Amino acid sequence: MTALDDATIVRLRSVPVERTPQRLDPLGVQSAWALVPVLSVVAVGYALYSTLTHLDQSRDPVLSWVAFGLVVVAAVVFPLRAHPGRPPVGLWSHLSIVGTCVVAASLFSASVWGANQRVQDDWGQIVVAVFLTAMALYRPIGEVLAVASVAAVILGTTAAFEASFLTIATNPVVYFTVAATPIMALACGGCGYAWTMTGETLAWREVARAGQERLEPELRDTAKRIVNQERITTLNEQIVPFLADLVQRGEVTPEDTATARELAATLRSVSVAAVNRTWLGETLAQALSARGEETGALRGVDRVDDPDRLERGFTAEQRAVVGAIIATVAKLPGLDPASVSIAATTPSAPAFELRCRSTDGRRAVRGELIPFVSALRSVGMNAGMRQVGDQLTVRFSYPEGENR
Template identity: 70%
Template sequence: MTVLGEAAIVRRRSVPLERTPQRLDPLGVQSAWALVPILGVVAVAYAVYSTVTHGGQLHDPVLAWIAVGVLALAGAVFAVRTHPARAPFGFWSHVSIIGACVVAASLFSTAMWGSNQRIQDDWGQVVVAMLVTAMALYRPIPEVIAVAGLAALILGATAALQAPFLAISTNPLVYFTVAATPIMALALAGCGYAWTMTGETLAWREVARAAQARLEPELRETARRMVNQERITTLNQATVPFLADLLRRGEVTEQDARRARELAAGLRGASVAAVDRTWLGETLAQVLAARGEEASALQTTARVTDPGRLERILRDEQRAVVGAILSTLAKLPGLDPSSVRIEARDPEHPSFELTCRASGGRRQLRRELLPFLSALRSVGMNASMRVSDDKLTVRFSYPGGENR
């Protein structure tokens, strides 16, 4: 494996991401996911109620109930596609869901064409507006406004064309405005919230980066002192007593020579491990220490295979999610701590593989780890997990990298 160059690191770290709450705060948006199925249920319930109350105006009741079915399908797909296990939510999912809602609303209008009395109590513009509101959590603001604008244009035009048949005779532009306004109003409200949320997240990141830059010299000094302390501890526990015993006895035996070679090899290995210590190794040491395993960062670094130091390409939010995965893994009741290994590979398309043995069931492991895998996918990485007997394998990589 070749060493990843600085230019490649910059290139990988600079992959542009969409400015959406799901991309910038994936764990936060996961907690808000329950809003999506609730909106879907409310939208379908309102559509059913409106269809029943419009019974006297329907000249094609079958078509009206087909419209409700199409809406229910769109709401179900929206809930499934935005589920944390299926992140990120893409452009075509956005377009297809809103498009299905517009088709459903148009079918309902067609079922009453020529006999509809009022536009205000039709359910089409209301349910489209409700679902558009949540889209700003998952898609970029310009895209949400564009799709909402197209939906408002279609439903507004449909309402305007019905003007000659409505109970109140007025300018068709009025009915266009009545149908289009709820969609655009709620779309803009959702986008305003998303803009504020992403802005606050980005501002917090800048503050965190500035604080990290100020603390970096102190952190480096702290790390140097920790390495020195570990070396001193090693000397005090083994080397110093050995030398003191030699001085007391005043002679060197063949056994002493072998012991001296063993101590020298141990010190040399500790020095090499100190040079090779990585963020992944230190993080692993911390989470296993929280579980009760007594292992230093130098010892756990040996469980991390990363000769190219690919860990350096991880952005701050990716490190946070990876750290959360390791922390969750360490808390699994059936985990064998000594089996935890991390391997980094493929400098061109960096990928990371975490393996361990855990006796917990497949369902429990998936329930614990899927939120974090979803967060990795939300910030632009591929992520997957596989459970085979008692062996758990988690892979995360950059697009184009290994993700088998």
Template identity: 60%
Template sequence: MTRPLTETIVRVRSLPTERTPQRLDPLGVQSAWLLVPLLGIVAVGYAVASTLWHRDELRNPVLAVAAIALLALVAVVAILRTHPGLAPIGRWSHLAIVGFALVSACLFQSAIWGRNERIQDDWGQIAVALLLVAMPLYRPIAEVLVVAVVCALVLGTAAALQAPSLAIATSPLVYATVAATPVLALACGGAGYAWTMTGETLRWREQARGGQARLDGELRQVAERMVAQERTTALNAEAVPFLSGVLAAGRIGDDDRATAARIAERLRRDAVESVDRSWLTETLALALARRGVDPTSAEASARVTDPDRLDRVLSEEQRAIVGAIVATVAALPGLDPRSPRIVVAEPEHPVFLLTARVRLSRRRLRQELVPFLSALRSVSMEASMRAVGDTLTVRFAYPEGRRR
């Protein structure tokens, strides 16, 4: 392994990665995305109902309507931003979603300030809590809990300040607790689920690595037997008949020398290709084998251009997703089996381009590939696809920021 490649591998794998369910189990979190639209609808619906219940207490109906409109906009943004096609969700997106939800809650409190009779049926704390409950799937647990504490303090303070005008006379601390409890409770509930999910995922990975380590020896022996079988087949197909013919003739002619040199060169070239075949080459060759393409042919090796062997930069998780992308492209119904190519370049900033000719609608291509592209983005890579005519291009790379 060359020094530049070693440095690249160390650099991209040593950078810290957020330990969130979305990054550790991107496909699993994709299946849970429907929870976000459901929570958004419930939050907006409850806000509308609560505002109607408070209609006799409204000091500023326009402000109340503006609060609901802002909450609805926040819900839409949350639904879109957490969609698998835009993964992963960053810190600023998280803060913006929850922050504007908190602003909408404060607007509603302003609309009923001084006339509010009960804190219990205000919608602000419920709406904020519902949006927070899903965030631990996408953001680190500590970050979500800090945001929840800030929201609870703001809403609790607003509730405490309204104590003199509320129908039930009690300590402001009680009202602060009533307003803060839903936010903290739901945020902690979501954090607990994410903590369990993260722990189970990491535990499963450790078990998988242990099983793989135990199988390494056996797999190596199987690979050695397969290579030996390939070499034996090549010898039986060409070298053995030639040698038998020479032995039967009892002499070696000029043509025999040329034939022997040609056979030796072919065997040497096949042996070198077997040693030099990269993981990407093997993955693409095996995927196309189901389409009738010989995985041991020279053409199969030529489909991948990776002179620097940058496929070694990919982590285990990234390899699993890239392998799924390659297999999915190879299985597309309108694929020309002779067209798939993979080009890897830029050792300092590894970029992978998968191209193929596919007669399939763009909608169908997105339906097949977007989940895997989202999964790649969840494990700290850029990923995109483009379909122009019958040419499909899938690009995945390490972001610019990972070079620093």
């Protein structure tokens, strides 16, 4: 029995993944990342405009600019934190970014307290709403709505207490609604889009999984035929002609004995390679064959050091991303094909290292691989890459503790 038993495989494949667009469709969300800095610029621009127009109503201008500075901090942190090159956005990042905006909005309200004429043109509720709209791509819908509700209550309550100072005298509940509605409306809009996106992604996965289950018996039979064909090829091209020559000559020479040993070793190696055939080996061999290297499907075994078959823990999504990484590395123009290898270690928390030599520039390599490294993080694995000189290492592993 290998170190990776059935119970371990089930545990690895059962690592919980949050139901968010970033987790379920990481490459799709990466393409939408440009929306985050755009919305951040919009939020900062509106906060600046509103701050300037409220200067004549400000009792503490310094506090107004401090509030604006906090918005700038959140607007810088959010795009950086959500960048495809970083791990998925977590709960604490969500709370920190939105919390900073809520604190900034509260400070702005305090700076104009008693002199503010209208809450409709205050920037607090709009800025918070804009950030929450984009956050729905990165965090669970329930969490985003909960944070939006808390923010709406805080800013709505603040607006309600300002009612007695405002130009238009009306029921405080009206001002509560005025301040809270933009937050909830835009948050619900972003969550609605995220709900549709995740629903369609999950539906597509079910269709793909069903198709894979239907094709699995056929693929297994195809693999058996390939193995048999490789053995038959070896027999027809080497062993049969050798035996025919022996029969024709009617004698066995010392050279024939040596040749028989070599052919037996060849046949044995083919059989062993067939038994040790792995998904990683097949994938690596096919990727290298695509660039013209002379390597058959069985040669991939020589490049993969995975004696415990840790690759069996991969889910379908993880295999898709790992396969994309291998294919991308194999296509690097400056790659030395002979240097490519994959090593697997630590059965309790399987870790894989893809190593190779490439003369391609660091920026070009990162541009090719970072989207897939980020995608691996989004499907429940730790992943990273390092390039020192011409040595490139891509590492991906299962988390040892709780997946966050």
